[in-house]
Structures are given as C-alpha cells and as structure tokens.
Amino acid sequence: MLQFLHPIWLFGITGITLPVMIHLWNHRQGKVLAVGSIALLQETPRNSARRVQLSEKWLLLLRCLIIILLSVILAGPQWKQPASAAAKRGWVLVPRQLAGAFQHQVDSLVKAGFRGHYFEPGFPDMDGDTANGPQQDYWSTLALLQQAVTPEQPVYLFTDRQLRHFSGERPRVEMDLHWQTVAIPAPASPDTLADTSRQFTIWAGAHAEDAAFVQAALQAIRQFSGRQMEIKVVSTTGALPASKDWLFWLSEAPLPAVQAKHVLRYMPGKPQPEDSWLAGYTDLVVRRYVPSAAADARWQDGFGHALLTTDGTNYSAYTHFNSTWNGLPWSPRMPGLLLQLIYPGNYPDAQLPDHAAVQPLQVKGMARAAGTPALSLVRAGWLLLLLLFVAERLAAGWGQKAGGA
Incomplete structure (x- = not known):
C-alpha cells in the first residue's frame, strides 16, 4: 500500500502544464529555402488561420513525468505491506491460570473470529494447556502487548485484579482494549x-x-x-x-x-x-x-x-x-x-478496589513498533528520476538532429 508523508505530490499533477507550455514555446518555425527562380513555382493560397500542432510527443511525456516524479519524491513515498485478514482479527487474552474461569467468554470470542492467546510474555496461542503459569505483572505484560497489536485491532483481556499482579506506573497504551476483571478468592490454606x-x-x-x-x-x-x-x-x-x-x-x-x-x-x-x-x-x-x-x-x-x-x-x-x-x-x-453458596466463608485477598483501577492510560498517536515497517521509496525515486532525465536529454538531442537534417 503506497503512502505519502506530505501532500505535495498533488502539485505534480497540476504542474504538468509547465512543461507543456515550454514545449509549445520552443516550437520551431519552418526553414526558408533559397531557390534560383520562383517563376515555375505555383502560388499556394494563404491559410487564414494557423493551427498549432504538438510535435515530439514522447519528449513532452518525459518532461511531464519528470515533474510528477519530483513532486512524489518530495512527498516522501513509503510502501507498507497491507495487513492480512488474520492480522486484522482481534485478540482475546487470558492468563494461563485463569483460562477455566473465563472459558465461555473466551470460547465465544474465538468462535466469532478472535485469536486466543495466553496473557504472558510472547503471547502463545491457546493450546488447551491450562497449567499454572509463572507469576507476572499485568501492567508490564500489557506494555509488551502494545507492541504486538495494531491500534485498530480489538483486544479483549480477562484477568483478576489481585494487587500482586500490579506494580510500577500505570502503562500508557494506544489500543482498542476491553479489559474485564474479576475478584478471585485467595488460595486455600493447607487445612482446606x-x-x-x-x-x-x-x-x-x-x-x-x-x-x-x-x-x-x-x-x-x-x-x-x-x-x-x-x-x-x-x-x-x-x-x-x-x-x-x-x-x-x-x-x-x-x-x-x-x-x-x-x-x-x-x-x-x-x-x-x-x-x-x-x-x-x-x-x-x-x-x-x-x-x-x-x-x-x-x-x-x-x-x-x-x-x-x-x-x-x-x-x-x-x-x-x-x-x-x-x-x-x-x-x-x-x-x-x-x-x-457451596463453601460459605470469608475470602480476603489484597486486591485493587475496582475495575477502573487497573485500566491503562490511553494515549493517541503513540510511537509503536507493531505491524510491518514501512519501506521508503525515496532512494528508488531519485534513481528513476535520474534515468528519466537522461532519457529526456537523449530524446531532445535526437530531436535536434532530426530537425537539422
């Protein structure tokens, strides 16, 4: 997909009138031929109007292309690989040890076309293994997720909000994030x-x-x-x-x-x-x-x-x-x-007070490394411009030789 860093390339489209005017201004007049006698020449009627006709059309085309290409180069063209259909699909993530608690929510989103991943560094695909994963910090893992998805991809995240999973500063992200949390009871004691x-x-x-x-x-x-x-x-x-x-x-x-x-x-x-x-x-x-x-x-x-x-x-x-x-x-x-109902009792655990306490700060226009990097076409554009200029000079020289013959 072709992208431009500046809209100056639009001026190249309108700027083609300049080489056309120069081309017409340089239109050569007919040569005067000296003859010994004009007695035998038949007089031709004078044209009441003079029509201007384009000549050397290929030369004109080359000059127009030079102007257009120069404006495109100044606009900073880039080529970005279009995202595949799979890359555009959203993600649904859950910590490995919470896969059972959110099974139906995750299964519903996966059936809708979302890609299931475990919420841990590397974000492996869900393979049915729900063994307890390593202790991790949700906010630092979210910062890694910021670099793995694009801002347009919807992301559904299901976690608990136990305090031990949150440390440091609240992360700053730019993503379509839907984060749902649940209060999880503390692990059972040995007598339990x-x-x-x-x-x-x-x-x-x-x-x-x-x-x-x-x-x-x-x-x-x-x-x-x-x-x-x-x-x-x-x-x-x-x-x-x-x-x-x-x-x-x-x-x-x-x-x-x-x-x-x-x-x-x-x-x-x-x-x-x-x-x-x-x-x-x-x-x-x-x-x-x-x-x-x-x-x-x-x-x-x-x-x-x-x-x-x-x-x-x-x-x-x-x-x-x-x-x-x-x-x-x-x-x-x-x-x-x-x-x-089934195990009445008190299940204290240090947790963040509510769902809003875990949400990251959304920042628009963040620099990110997600997605395929764009390929700059400026260097290739300058090389093509040089070839067009050489071709234009050669075509102009051939035109002068043909006119002087």
Missing part, C-alpha cells in the same frame, strides 16, 4: 486442602447451555480454591449418582427422589420481564424472574424481587443461569457468587 472430596452433579435436561455455565464456574472454583471437587453433568435420570453433596437441578420439572445434602433447583412459574440488576452488583443485569412470595432472599434484584432463596440446605432459584434471564453467565463474578 485436606477437606474430603465433594460431589457436584449438574442436571442439564432441557437447559444444556445453563449446565455448561454452571460447570465452568465450578471448575474455576476448584482451580483457585484448591478444593477437592468431583463435577459431573448428566442429562438422564438413570445417570444420577445414588448420593451426592450438591445437585444443581436446572429444570422446572419435579425433583426426583434423590439423596443430596444440598439442592439448587429452578422454580416453576411464568417468567416476568424485568429491567434491573442483581442487588449489590449494578453491572449484573436482570432481565426476567419468576415471581415469588418469599420475603427473605439470598439473591434479589434492585427492586427487591427474590431471585434465590434458601432454607439453609436447599436453594430455590427464581432465575436461570442463562443470558436471556440475567448477566451472570457472561460475568466473571459468577464463580465468586457460587463459591459463597
């Missing part, structure tokens, strides 16, 4: 790791998508809490284990005779449209809910409508884990909310 394993069974039934979101949230809890958790998704009653610690009955159908210490089930009823949020989390929208007469709720919307109630052992959900009902499925807050 000694807990016996718990079984979590998720009944999919007619809500397979809801089951996938709950499964991903439980996997994130297992990964970060260090708890021993067996997670199983079933879609037939025959596959239900005889006993279980937790059963997520994601269905409005009657609950079968099962042995479970805790049950979370969808409550039947006609859903009502809603335009609210989850109480305490204004970023989690609530779109629908099933009306309930419960006065005390574990979760409720901004208008006080019950979304999740409990008797201490079992939970009744008047909402669904589905994006048509609320914003939980695509929110990084979902693992933390479920954690408080």
Whole structure:
C-alpha cells in the first residue's frame, strides 16, 4: 500500500502544464529555402488561420513525468505491506491460570473470529494447556502487548485484579482494549486442602447451555480454591449418582427422589420481564424472574424481587443461569457468587478496589513498533528520476538532429 508523508505530490499533477507550455514555446518555425527562380513555382493560397500542432510527443511525456516524479519524491513515498485478514482479527487474552474461569467468554470470542492467546510474555496461542503459569505483572505484560497489536485491532483481556499482579506506573497504551476483571478468592490454606472430596452433579435436561455455565464456574472454583471437587453433568435420570453433596437441578420439572445434602433447583412459574440488576452488583443485569412470595432472599434484584432463596440446605432459584434471564453467565463474578453458596466463608485477598483501577492510560498517536515497517521509496525515486532525465536529454538531442537534417 503506497503512502505519502506530505501532500505535495498533488502539485505534480497540476504542474504538468509547465512543461507543456515550454514545449509549445520552443516550437520551431519552418526553414526558408533559397531557390534560383520562383517563376515555375505555383502560388499556394494563404491559410487564414494557423493551427498549432504538438510535435515530439514522447519528449513532452518525459518532461511531464519528470515533474510528477519530483513532486512524489518530495512527498516522501513509503510502501507498507497491507495487513492480512488474520492480522486484522482481534485478540482475546487470558492468563494461563485463569483460562477455566473465563472459558465461555473466551470460547465465544474465538468462535466469532478472535485469536486466543495466553496473557504472558510472547503471547502463545491457546493450546488447551491450562497449567499454572509463572507469576507476572499485568501492567508490564500489557506494555509488551502494545507492541504486538495494531491500534485498530480489538483486544479483549480477562484477568483478576489481585494487587500482586500490579506494580510500577500505570502503562500508557494506544489500543482498542476491553479489559474485564474479576475478584478471585485467595488460595486455600493447607487445612482446606485436606477437606474430603465433594460431589457436584449438574442436571442439564432441557437447559444444556445453563449446565455448561454452571460447570465452568465450578471448575474455576476448584482451580483457585484448591478444593477437592468431583463435577459431573448428566442429562438422564438413570445417570444420577445414588448420593451426592450438591445437585444443581436446572429444570422446572419435579425433583426426583434423590439423596443430596444440598439442592439448587429452578422454580416453576411464568417468567416476568424485568429491567434491573442483581442487588449489590449494578453491572449484573436482570432481565426476567419468576415471581415469588418469599420475603427473605439470598439473591434479589434492585427492586427487591427474590431471585434465590434458601432454607439453609436447599436453594430455590427464581432465575436461570442463562443470558436471556440475567448477566451472570457472561460475568466473571459468577464463580465468586457460587463459591459463597457451596463453601460459605470469608475470602480476603489484597486486591485493587475496582475495575477502573487497573485500566491503562490511553494515549493517541503513540510511537509503536507493531505491524510491518514501512519501506521508503525515496532512494528508488531519485534513481528513476535520474534515468528519466537522461532519457529526456537523449530524446531532445535526437530531436535536434532530426530537425537539422
């Protein structure tokens, strides 16, 4: 792709009138031939008008090209390789140890054409390996990312906001960055790791998508809490284990005779449209809910409508884990909310206070090394101009010899 550093090349297009005028000004008059007698010459009628005709058209063309090329050279032409289709696609990044917590968000963007990378130096492609990565500083890694993408590429970044991942000055970047963060509970203590394993069974039934979101949230809890958790998704009653610690009955159908210490089930009823949020989390929208007469709720919307109630052992959900009902499925807050249900307690951790605290400073017009460097065409232009000048001088000399012959 040809680029110019200065619009002076436009004057070269209009400047071709100059060599045309010079060319016409130098138009030679006819030569006078001396003869011995004009008696035998027949008189020719005089033309009432004299028409100017172009001669030596190739010479005129060379002079016009010289003017145009000179103006192009002064404009500083550069050739930049056009970005390929793959390079124009956006990136989605997540720290290697957080891949499970943001699995659905990442998978959705990858299906939309984004390229998945781990958020670590070198930005390797995601290959399914979700082992814990090295301790790193998010802001310094973001500075490296600034040099790997172009300002036009959309970048989706998913991280936690634990304080140990942020140090130094807030970075200055220029990119189309969408950075989402989540509060992650602190790693489990040694006595927590000694807990016996718990079984979590998720009944999919007619809500397979809801089951996938709950499964991903439980996997994130297992990964970060260090708890021993067996997670199983079933879609037939025959596959239900005889006993279980937790059963997520994601269905409005009657609950079968099962042995479970805790049950979370969808409550039947006609859903009502809603335009609210989850109480305490204004970023989690609530779109629908099933009306309930419960006065005390574990979760409720901004208008006080019950979304999740409990008797201490079992939970009744008047909402669904589905994006048509609320914003939980695509929110990084979902693992933390479920954690408080299945492992109640306090999970302190030093974290930045809010999402805005991690955002870098956006600076327009930053110097950057991303992309293919532009190739200057100035040197080649001067060489071509020299060749055109030599050709013009040779053509002018041949024209003079032809006219004097």
